[in-house]
Amino acid sequence: xxxxxxVSDKLTESNYENWKxxxxxxxxxxxxxxxxxxxxxxxxxxxxxxxxVQKNAKALHAIQISCGAHTSAKVGGNESAxxxxxxxxxxxxxxxxxxxxxxxKEDKFYCNAGESNVFQYNALYNAIEEGDSEAxxxxxxxxxxxxxxxxxxxxxxxxxxAVLAGKExxxxxxxxxxxxxxxxxxxxxxxxxFSIATINESEGMVKAMVAKNxxxxxxxxxxxxxxxxxxxxxxxxxxxxxxxxxTPKEILQPDNEDRSGATLLNTLIAxxxxxxxxxxxxxxxxxxxxxxxxxxxAIKLLAHKPSAFLSGKSFVFWKRWIYNSCIKISNIELEGxxxxxxxxxxxxxxxxxxxxxxxxxxxxxFWKLIxxxxxxxxxxxxxxxxxxQAVELLKCIFKEIPRLNNEQLEKIGLDKAxxxxxxxxxxxxxxxxxxxxxxxxxxxxKKGRTLFANAIVLRQEKIFxxxxxxxSKQRITLLRHDIFRNNFLHLAAKxxxxxxxxxxxGAALQxxxxxxxxxxxxxxxxxxxxxELNEDNRTPSSLFSHxxxxxxxxxxxxxxxxxxxxxxxxxxxxxxxxxxxxTVPGGNDEKTGAPxxxxxxxxxxxxxxxxxxxxxxxxxxxxxxxxxxxxYAESDFLKSLPLKSILGLFTLFFSIVTMMIAFASAIFIxxxxxxxxxxxPVMVLSTVPIALFTLLQFPLLIEMLISTFCYxxxxxxx
Numbered sequence: 001x002x003x004x005x006x007v008s009d010k011l012t013e014s015n016y017e018n019w020k021x022x023x024x025x026x027x028x029x030x031x032x033x034x035x036x037x038x039x040x041x042x043x044x045x046x047x048x049x050x051x052x053v054q055k056n057a058k059a060l061h062a063i064q065i066s067c068g069a070h071t072s073a074k075v076g077g078n079e080s081a082x083x084x085x086x087x088x089x090x091x092x093x094x095x096x097x098x099x100x101x102x103x104x105k106e107d108k109f110y111c112n113a114g115e116s117n118v119f120q121y122n123a124l125y126n127a128i129e130e131g132d133s134e135a136x137x138x139x140x141x142x143x144x145x146x147x148x149x150x151x152x153x154x155x156x157x158x159x160x161x162a163v164l165a166g167k168e169x170x171x172x173x174x175x176x177x178x179x180x181x182x183x184x185x186x187x188x189x190x191x192x193x194f195s196i197a198t199i200n201e202s203e204g205m206v207k208a209m210v211a212k213n214x215x216x217x218x219x220x221x222x223x224x225x226x227x228x229x230x231x232x233x234x235x236x237x238x239x240x241x242x243x244x245x246x247t248p249k250e251i252l253q254p255d256n257e258d259r260s261g262a263t264l265l266n267t268l269i270a271x272x273x274x275x276x277x278x279x280x281x282x283x284x285x286x287x288x289x290x291x292x293x294x295x296x297x298a299i300k301l302l303a304h305k306p307s308a309f310l311s312g313k314s315f316v317f318w319k320r321w322i323y324n325s326c327i328k329i330s331n332i333e334l335e336g337x338x339x340x341x342x343x344x345x346x347x348x349x350x351x352x353x354x355x356x357x358x359x360x361x362x363x364x365x366f367w368k369l370i371x372x373x374x375x376x377x378x379x380x381x382x383x384x385x386x387x388x389q390a391v392e393l394l395k396c397i398f399k400e401i402p403r404l405n406n407e408q409l410e411k412i413g414l415d416k417a418x419x420x421x422x423x424x425x426x427x428x429x430x431x432x433x434x435x436x437x438x439x440x441x442x443x444x445x446k447k448g449r450t451l452f453a454n455a456i457v458l459r460q461e462k463i464f465x466x467x468x469x470x471x472s473k474q475r476i477t478l479l480r481h482d483i484f485r486n487n488f489l490h491l492a493a494k495x496x497x498x499x500x501x502x503x504x505x506g507a508a509l510q511x512x513x514x515x516x517x518x519x520x521x522x523x524x525x526x527x528x529x530x531x532e533l534n535e536d537n538r539t540p541s542s543l544f545s546h547x548x549x550x551x552x553x554x555x556x557x558x559x560x561x562x563x564x565x566x567x568x569x570x571x572x573x574x575x576x577x578x579x580x581x582x583t584v585p586g587g588n589d590e591k592t593g594a595p596x597x598x599x600x601x602x603x604x605x606x607x608x609x610x611x612x613x614x615x616x617x618x619x620x621x622x623x624x625x626x627x628x629x630x631x632y633a634e635s636d637f638l639k640s641l642p643l644k645s646i647l648g649l650f651t652l653f654f655s656i657v658t659m660m661i662a663f664a665s666a667i668f669i670x671x672x673x674x675x676x677x678x679x680x681p682v683m684v685l686s687t688v689p690i691a692l693f694t695l696l697q698f699p700l701l702i703e704m705l706i707s708t709f710c711y712x713x714x715x716x717x718x
Contacts, residue, residue: 016088016122023066032059036081056081063088121151121158128161133170140177147174148182157185159193163205171197171205180213190222198231201239210246217247224258225293226251232267240268244276254286263292269301272308274389281396288397289404289412299397303417306424308390311462319380327381329388391428398436415445422454422463423497430463441470441477448483449491456491459500459517461713468715478525484535492521493544495551505703506562507554508645511637512707514551518544519638520713545634556632559641563627566652566697570620573655577614580662602669609662616655623648642708649701656693 027033034040035055042056043049059081067088124146127135136158140146151158159178162170171193175183186192194216197205209216220226225233228243244264252261261280265287268277281288281298288298306312315323401414409415418440421429430451433440444450449457455464467474481487495501496514504510518540522530530540538546627644630636667682 017126019066020088023062027059027062030058030062031055032062032081035059036063036085038082060084121146121149124158125151125161128158128167128170129165131165131167131170133167133173136170137173140174144177147177148179148185150187152187155186155188157182157187157193159183159185160187160191160196163193163197163200163202166200166202168202168204171202172208175208175212178212180215183209183213183216184219186221192216192219192221192227194219195221195227195230198227198239198243199234199236201231201236203239203242206239206242214246217243218251220258223293225263226258226260229260229264229267232264232271235267235271237271237273240271240273241276244280249283252280252284252287254284254290259291259293261287262290262298263294266292266294266296266298266301269298269305269393272386274308274386274393278389278392278396281393285396285400288393289400289408291412297412297417298393299417300413300420302390302394302397303420303424303426303429305390306426308386309426309428310384310387311425311427313383313387315380319376322377322380323384326377327384329385387428391432394429394432395436398433401433401437402439414440415443418443418451419445419454422451422460423458423499425460425462427462430466434466441473444480444482448481450477450480452477453480453482453488453491456488456517456521457494457497459496459513461517465715485532486534487525487529487532487540489518489521489525489529489540490532490534490538490543492518493540493547495547504707505700507551507558508556508637508641509703509707511548511551511555511634512642514544514548515634515638516711516713524714548634552632552634552637555637559630559632559645560628562645563624563648566648567621567624567628570617570624570648570652570655573617573652573659574614574621577610577617577655577659577662580666581610581614600669602665606662606665606669609658609665613655613658613662616651616658620648620651620655623651639708642704646701646704646708649697649704653693653698653701657690660687660690 024033027036032055035052036059040052040055042052063081063084124136124139127139147158149158150156151161156164159171159174159182162174183194184192194206194209197209216227218226221230226247228240228247231239231243252264254261261284265277265280268274268280291297302308310323401409404412418430418433441450441452445454452464452467455461467477470477478488482491496510496517501510501513504513533539534543536543623644627641627648630641630644632641664682
């Protein structure tokens with residue numbers, strides 16, 4: 001074990017009962033308990049006495065090393081294990097007796113000079129831990145001052161212990177007995193019992209303490225944070241709402257040295273409690289550009305929270321339709337539920353007197369009813385409410401940006417926040433900052449790049465589209481260079497970040513997207529940019545080739561592997577279809593050589609399906625052969641190779657479908673006279689290969705079609 005190998009911890013003032021049980025178990029297991037308990041008396045016979053002395057010595061040694069040198073010295077040096085065991089029971093306080101039938105003696109808790117002050121409160125500590133409120137009351141009746149004494153080595157008061165143990169009834173009793181100032185006592189970690197209660201979200205305890213001493217709301221811990229901030233740092237969401245409603249708002253002002261307001265705002269944003277954050281920010285707008293105790297700013301946290309915005313959320317089409325068309329968020333909902341402090345123990349009340357509060361209540365009731373019947377709609381509503389609140393937060397923060405000088409903008413990390421927002425594709429972030437701080441389009445980061453330059457580097461086409469809304473400023477914006485003399489075409493020639501490439505299936509399609517970016521920017525930038533050299537003496541084209549040489553190799557490998565696999569399947573289908581054309585179902589007439597079921601409609605279906613499958617599979621083989629023999633130049637990945645792959649996959653899919661139709665019709669022709677019913681399940685099963693191909697390969701075909709024919713990088717004006 002951790003301490004002696006006998007017990008887990010050495011004997012202290014507070015663990016006697018646990019220590020005693022552990023050591024007793026050890027002594028019993030070693031056959032030594034009889035000596036300690038007195039059941040095994042010292043024998044008179046010399047031969048037996050020697051054995052008893054050895055047992056006594058072993059037991060005594062176990063007791064001494066388990067209780068530690070300091071406690072062993074206090075007990076005394078008697079050589080009897082039983083004597084030392086009994087003396088320990090006398091010296092150390094026993095747990096408080098259970099039940100009201102037992103009375104306590106004052107001297108039970110007497111502490112000898114030189115012993116720890118907390119020693120005498122072990123009984124009180126145990127009673128609190130066990131939730132024995134009657135024993136606690138009896139102790140406090142005898143020692144009233146114990147409510148304000150430190151009863152643990154961590155300087156916890158009885159109230160600290162009760163809060164940590166979660167004993168609400170005992171907490172209320174202690175609060176009743178304590179003076180107002182006693183509630184502000186701190187342990188050696190600088191925490192009041194009230195602060196600990198807020199972390200544990202013990203609302204009943206918190207209400208009782210606030211009713212006794214409302215100053216607790218502004219008492220700071222050793223880190224200089226007030227309770228509402230402490231609760232927010234520990235993500236106690238319900239408690240944060242309660243404490244915010246009763247905390248004096250003056251202490252949250254941005255000019256306070258403890259930065260409580262900024263810290264609270266930022267933790268609310270981090271936890272997604274946007275309605276409360278919005279209310280606080282509207283009251284003190286400067287908090288949005290004020291540093292918190294962790295040296296963070298609200299703008300930085302929002303830039304790292306893409307899930308707070310629609311651009312960071314992916315909805316299926318019907319959910320997006322509901323989001324855009326069916327759900328409208330009012331200004332009343334944005335502010336959230338208003339709460340206020342009534343000054344007594346039941347301090348949270350909801351006010352519904354003004355018309356806006358009535359509308360808020362009706363709106364909340366309406367959406368609660370909706371959630372009962374259509375839970376998904378309520379989830380979409382909550383998501384939209386959260387998104388709109390996050391946008392409102394951005395607006396409040398960005399309204400303060402124009403009032404800051406360049407040094408202050410550097411301090412709050414504006415450029416880094418913009419870069420992070422672009423990286424995460426947060427269109428709302430860029431929309432709002434351009435609207436409220438238009439000068440941002442000219443700002444350059446440490447690499448000399450504007451937000452549009454970074455949009456190219458990070459491949460965020462929706463953000464780059466803002467360049468078309470700049471009017472006469474567009475041309476000047478596009479002509480900028482960074483500190484490495486890279487123009488916008490050089491930046492497009494750089495390899496995309498892995499996070500963007502990984503969203504595209506296959507290296508070949510990734511290469512196609514890279515070429516699309518490069519070619520589209522060629523069209524909108526001055527022709528001279530194509531010949532400009534950067535710091536490394538590279539033109540955009542040579543830089544593109546250098547950056548993408550590995551991706552080209554991977555794209556070639558991916559395309560060839562895909563073509564080879566599909567070619568094998570297409571070849572097998574062609575071979576089977578060719579053979580089945582001469583071995584028709586039902587056989588041929590011996591006299592004429594014509595197929596027996598020539599006049600059957602099912603036979604006509606078989607012939608047509610067989611022929612189409614043969615032609616389609618043969619075409620697929622030839623197309624994939626063309627893919628395998630291509631020379632894989634850069635430009636081939638833009639149109640040539642994707643078109644070949646699309647044609648090959650489409651004809652392969654068509655050949656599989658027609659092959660299964662031919663198979664099903666052949667089964668029907670063969671079994672129609674005697675076992676016609678068997679053909680039905682066979683026909684159903686014939687759809688399985690089609691379904692598998694659709695699941696495994698059809699998504700790739702669709703992605704190729706969209707990427708090649710439908711995808712538009714930029715929304716250029718007509």
